[in-house]
Amino acid sequence: MLKAFIATILVSILSAIIGNHTLYRKGTFFSVSIAHISFAGATMALFLTLECKINISPYVGAIILGLLLVLPISLSKRSLEEVYEIMIGAVFAISMSLAVLFFSLLREYSVEAWGLIVGDILLLTNEDIISLCIMVIIAISIIILVNRELIYTAFDPEGAESLGISPRKYNVIFSILLVLATVVLIKTIGVFLVYVIMLLPPLIAKEITHNIKKQIILSFFITFVSLNLGLLFALFIDVAPSAIAGIILALIYSGAYVYHTKRTT
Amino acid sequence: MYAVEAHDLEVKYEKLIALENVSFRIPHPSITVVLGPNGAGKTTLLRAMLGLVKISKGEIKVFGKNVTENINGIRKLVGYVPQRDYINDYVPLTAFDVVLNAYLLRKGWLSIPRKKYINEVAFYLSLVGLPKDAWKKPFQELSIGQQQKVMIARALVLKPKLLLLDEPFSAVDIPSQCEIVNFLGFLKEKYKISIILVTHDITHIAPIIDYVILLNKKLIAFGRPRDVFTEENLLKTYGHRIRVISVKGFCIPLIGDRHA
Ligand SMILES: Nc1ncnc2c1ncn2[C@@H]1O[C@H](COP(=O)(O)OP(=O)(O)OP(=O)(O)O)[C@@H](O)[C@H]1O
Ligand SMILES: [Mg+2]
Numbered sequence: 215m216l217k218a219f220i221a222t223i224l225v226s227i228l229s230a231i232i233g234n235h236t237l238y239r240k241g242t243f244f245s246v247s248i249a250h251i252s253f254a255g256a257t258m259a260l261f262l263t264l265e266c267k268i269n270i271s272p273y274v275g276a277i278i279l280g281l282l283l284v285l286p287i288s289l290s291k292r293s294l295e296e297v298y299e300i301m302i303g304a305v306f307a308i309s310m311s312l313a314v315l316f317f318s319l320l321r322e323y324s325v326e327a328w329g330l331i332v333g334d335i336l337l338l339t340n341e342d343i344i345s346l347c348i349m350v351i352i353a354i355s356i357i358i359l360v361n362r363e364l365i366y367t368a369f370d371p372e373g374a375e376s377l378g379i380s381p382r383k384y385n386v387i388f389s390i391l392l393v394l395a396t397v398v399l400i401k402t403i404g405v406f407l408v409y410v411i412m413l414l415p416p417l418i419a420k421e422i423t424h425n426i427k428k429q430i431i432l433s434f435f436i437t438f439v440s441l442n443l444g445l446l447f448a449l450f451i452d453v454a455p456s457a458i459a460g461i462i463l464a465l466i467y468s469g470a471y472v473y474h475t476k477r478t479t
Numbered sequence: 480m481y482a483v484e485a486h487d488l489e490v491k492y493e494k495l496i497a498l499e500n501v502s503f504r505i506p507h508p509s510i511t512v513v514l515g516p517n518g519a520g521k522t523t524l525l526r527a528m529l530g531l532v533k534i535s536k537g538e539i540k541v542f543g544k545n546v547t548e549n550i551n552g553i554r555k556l557v558g559y560v561p562q563r564d565y566i567n568d569y570v571p572l573t574a575f576d577v578v579l580n581a582y583l584l585r586k587g588w589l590s591i592p593r594k595k596y597i598n599e600v601a602f603y604l605s606l607v608g609l610p611k612d613a614w615k616k617p618f619q620e621l622s623i624g625q626q627q628k629v630m631i632a633r634a635l636v637l638k639p640k641l642l643l644l645d646e647p648f649s650a651v652d653i654p655s656q657c658e659i660v661n662f663l664g665f666l667k668e669k670y671k672i673s674i675i676l677v678t679h680d681i682t683h684i685a686p687i688i689d690y691v692i693l694l695n696k697k698l699i700a701f702g703r704p705r706d707v708f709t710e711e712n713l714l715k716t717y718g719h720r721i722r723v724i725s726v727k728g729f730c731i732p733l734i735g736d737r738h739a
Contacts, residue, residue, distance in 0.1 A: 237569055238567070238569055238570045239569075240567065240569055293567075359589070362580055362583060362584060363584065365570060365572065365580070366580055366581070366584060368567055368569070368570050369566065369567055369570040369572055369577070370561060370565060370566050370567070371565065371567075372531075372559075372561035372562075372565040373559060373560075373561050373565070373581070373630075373633070374584070375531055376529045376531060376554065376557070376559040376561075377554065377581060377584050377585055377637075378550075378551070378554055379584055420569075420571075423571075424571040424617035424619070424620065425571065425617070426571050426572070429571065
């Protein structure tokens with residue numbers, strides 16, 4: 215339970231940092247497809263390990279496939295929105311098909327693969343917590359080092375480029391960060407809810423305030439509270455905590471959206 | 480001294496030729512307007528001056544220096560206000576931070592906002608006439624006219640000798656257009672900055688124009704407004720007849736409302 219609680223803090227930090235930057239770069243759909251690609255990579259690694267006796271950790275498989283499919287495309291475009299347009303055609307189809315393919319090949323051992331789909335914050339091992347910690351450290355370091363570049367290339371790629379700051383370079387840096395974070399979060403949250411937990415809190419914060427710092431703090435607390443409510447629920451009923459958190463987030467988002475439209479009309 | 484010189488310039492995007500056969504010389508300091516239909520290569524021409532596109536033939540010089548060979552030097556001389564469509568409304572920067580962050584990026588990696596920089600940002604925001612209560616507002620909550628002023632302040636804080644503006648008047652109301660026009664005239668007179676701007680509507684800027692570039696993939700004409708704005712040139716540029724009227728001694732081709 216303590217591990218789960220620590221995990222909620224770490225996940226909330228990732229959501230606050232990476233989720234918000236994903237929104238700035240208009241990368242919501244991009245992050246959804248990264249989740250699917252990572253899932254394909256992880257099931258592929260499971261398949262190789264279990265059926266072919268080639269030992270690859272699902273984390274490593276997911277990272278390799280993620281970077282392989284994402285980097286060449288994000289390098290070629292200036293915004294993640296454009297990247298996604300290409301992805302939806304080719305990459306998305308391949309990754310989803312691969313995921314289904316390996317998943318079906320795995321039928322006998324599907325317990326582990328199932329874990330990737332629903333995730334389980336209550337069954338995290340020490341290594342999982344350590345990977346989350348490392349991920350948080352990487353994310354915070356990158357933000358400290360190149361926050362201004364990341365924000366400015368998202369805000370005005372054309373203007374940033376005229377200052378000698380390459381939007382493509384920061385697209386790539388951010389894509390790597392997003393792939394790593396997604397992969398680490400899959401085990402905790404599950405592939406279907408990774409982007410919900412990562413993106414809904416910043417989306418809610420965006421409806422409430424237009425101040426960068428407030429958005430980050432607010433999204434941290436929204437993720438933290440919803441995940442812990444999920445955990446609390448799981449104490450009484452045997453359900454995946456991240457599912458409860460997702461439902462709570464969806465409700466808050468609807469509320470925030472109504473509040474926002476009421477305020478602006 | 481020439482602000483910009485192009486000699487037989489050609490720019491391609493992969494196979495597509497965006498510009499070819501473009502030659503002109505713009506004296507410094509001056510105000511030049513680039514006119515042409517959508518897809519004529521106007522933005523591409525500005526990007527060539529900034530070194531943002533590969534030049535496949537000919538050359539372009541800014542203050543006598545070849546852009547491709549002196550890209551870092553050129554960047555210090557040229558300020559850029561991109562077409563508004565490129566701005567991403569999802570990033571919640573305040574007007575003040577839009578200007579300050581550009582300045583800090585110019586100063587180098589991991590620059591700290593010193594008092595001096597902050598004062599300079601404040602100076603340029605006042606100079607462009609952005610009301611003080613708008614400084615701390617999120618950029619996307621400002622009016623389009625105010626947003627353009629912020630973008631101009633952002634370019635000016637880098638202390639350029641050449642200022643490039645891509646459609647600074649699109650969706651800007653007429654009073655704000657006139658304010659911006661007066662301000663650009665003031666920049667040329669007081670700070671000796673050369674200005675090149677792309678627009679579809681020259682009605683309000685006509686009085687302060689020194690030179691005109693008519694563009695449609697190729698250079699149609701370059702020169703003083705009274706020489707360039709002939710019905711023949713405009714027909715070649717836009718592909719249909721456009722009347723030229725004279726208002727208070729300034730030639731104004733009636734193209735404004737035919738383009739989005
Ligand atoms: N990055 C790019 N890659 C490929 N083609 C491009 C790119 N940018 C512009 N083009 C093409 O080059 C041509 C000139 O584009 P440019 O943006 O310079 O035109 P413009 O005169 O600024 O048009 P508008 O009035 O619409 O802003 C167009 O046909 C456009 O589709
Ligand atoms: Mg253009």
